[in-house]
Amino acid sequence: MRNSHLALIGLLLLFAALPATAQSNFDSVVIRRISDEILRNGKAYENLRVLCKDVGPRLSGSAGAEKAIVETARMLREAGADTVFLQPCMVPRWVRGAREEAYVTMAGGKRQPLRVVALGNSVGSSKEGVSGTLVEVNDFAELERLGRSGIEGRIVFFNHPMDPTLVQTFRAYGQAGTYRSNGPSQAAKYGAVGVVIRSLASNVDDHPHTGAMRYNDSFPKLPAVAISTKDAEMLSAQLQKGAVRNFWFRSNAQMLADVPSFNVIGELRGSELPNEIITVGGHLDSWDLAEGAHDDGSGCVQSIEVIRVMKALGIRPKRTVRAVMFMNEENGLRGGTAYADAAKLDTGRKYIFALESDAGGFTPRGFGVSGTPAQFRKVASWAPLFHPYGAADIVSGGGGADIGPLRSLGTALAGFTPDSQRYFDVHHAESDVFEAVSPRELHLGAVVMAAMVYLVGAYGL
């Protein structure tokens, strides 16, 4: 045992059952120890390197996803989890196939190739590809105005930019996201033959960004691809000049049968209330185009770090802490659903709190919390403890896709909120690589997540 452990245990004895202010002072000391340990000896960054560089892309059902399960189970054991286990779930298996091709034919007859990526869950085109006049629309209202006569037999180009004036980029993503999710079926409703969307990205650059879409079974399934924001601007300008004759693309994507997969779970058993479960997690699957560094390798390695730092400092939580690597957030949410389904059957235990990190490994700003007013007040009362780490913005409302299904059990949910300015530069694109993550930002995120888990572990919710 290192000296720092002895000192911390000494403090734990010293501060036991003290009045509120002293308790808060004690908590601030514990959190400082957590911070010092992670900023000095954190393993999250090295674990992220492994997940990005040794494992790589890990879409549900892929060999990468299987490797990621093995690697994170190992990381959890090395972090010191008492128990590491796999929780089964069936996952969809969408495959991109050979890379997509596309070109635009200009009025003069010149063909200009464009980089496109198929949207997740979309069907491929025929072998010959799909070809048609390109109709640009900004939104669904414009699509409806054009109607069947303006759309039928054509390729719809949804060119809805993320609103740059929204300081919280997730709000802009929420607004523009519907064109990716629902655009293909909305266009099919009016007889379109294919769909091209402007990538959901904050900046004008060269990367096409993928992401999930959903077909509405009432309409034909159209092949759908994304182009980069730069190409979207170019296409729009050329269309306005009447300089575009035709658009062609080929996608080789297909949805195969479901396959078995797993959530990966590591547990530190609570010392006093082991049947009260605190869940902290991220999602293990990533899109196939890149390394899934911010989305969501970061959330996984930060959750593992929560276990590691507690073990390293000899902090044994009163309540059980579980780090969960959820499978299949990107295109099915099967892991999150399976976790909540298992929790419902696990009647001897109470899932009191779940925290998700799925907004990137950026510098911490705070948390969004969904629970009863009393639960929110309790978490918000801890804001001063987070201030030294830049994470005192505790707002009402928040959680995460994977932990969302726990809400029906009455679990209080929280989403870790890092700074959002750079997330949609890399989100779902080939640029979401290890090198885009700052080790200090990643580790500070783990610090405030561990601090939140420590507080709920100590005081319940």
Added chain:
Amino acid sequence: MRNSHLALIGLLLLFAALPATAQSNFDSVVIRRISDEILRNGKAYENLRVLCKDVGPRLSGSAGAEKAIVETARMLREAGADTVFLQPCMVPRWVRGAREEAYVTMAGGKRQPLRVVALGNSVGSSKEGVSGTLVEVNDFAELERLGRSGIEGRIVFFNHPMDPTLVQTFRAYGQAGTYRSNGPSQAAKYGAVGVVIRSLASNVDDHPHTGAMRYNDSFPKLPAVAISTKDAEMLSAQLQKGAVRNFWFRSNAQMLADVPSFNVIGELRGSELPNEIITVGGHLDSWDLAEGAHDDGSGCVQSIEVIRVMKALGIRPKRTVRAVMFMNEENGLRGGTAYADAAKLDTGRKYIFALESDAGGFTPRGFGVSGTPAQFRKVASWAPLFHPYGAADIVSGGGGADIGPLRSLGTALAGFTPDSQRYFDVHHAESDVFEAVSPRELHLGAVVMAAMVYLVGAYGL
């Protein structure tokens, strides 16, 4: 005039002379307009590209610095400044000469080359270079313990890391900075022949970081170079094993005679109190190794953006706003000194407030303010207006190197505080390039700077 101008002027008339809450509502509307305009149409990022890619490195007295003067004067005119003028100052002219060379000779006789960079203002070695046994010290206390018998004729290796546990990286920089600034003369005091320092960097990587040092005239001037943090770790490990025989380096740096240069100033004349001056600035010079994107191209283009956005929105401040590109912050502070000297002679005007951005173009967190308690309280009372932009952390104490000399005139000072986690990855190293700056982070910084200037412009200080 665009519709947005008319609407804003309408608002200005509507809200004139309203009670405090309505006034604050009005201010929040103006600041929202500022934010929308910069996030939608900001020119700071494109101006930064010009400063980084077309101008490039711009150390005081260099051709790059001259080009930067011409370019930023143009940018200020294009931004709509009423007046753009150059303010003369003499600057030191330090030149690196041919790139440095170094190698370590291992105990077995093998020579391993290392990348080193001369510290700014340092003298070069002789043509033959300097060679000696390497003595590693962590701090000045250890240097003193070794004394003349342990140091004489040797090369001192200051291996003092930036403390990773300090969340505010500038505090760690402040602590470790003395080994770069004062290490060479302290080592000379005990008869060393040369100095190698561990780069002041937050992370362990391959870039050597330069930066200014100062000779104490009581001791011989030793050549001094920095090595990367990774090489520092490697050297330290090898030294501990007794595996290092000798260190050799050659530096070709020299300090030439002072040359004339300029601060670049653009002004928006105040509508009611033109003789009250608000200064907003960054420094135009950068180290010679890189593009000076974060240090401090960002501060320059953000300051220009403050002028641009006011002009674009038709906001005519009551008080005069000056954007100042200070020359020679890095190795002499001559520009900042000249500006304050001119202000002292400018008795008809009052320099009420100065804001500097010299901590990188990162996402905003707040401001540090130095003034009277009443001035601080006034600025701090505006914190809620900055909250939507993530910049509500208004703390007492702060400013900037260039505006520091204004303090003796009673000017209230403020430093813009962006997030500090990534700054010392790139600071003074070849990695401080345009690509390391996020356009949204840069522009949000400009938003909160413009908001602060708008508020002081409207209400004084």
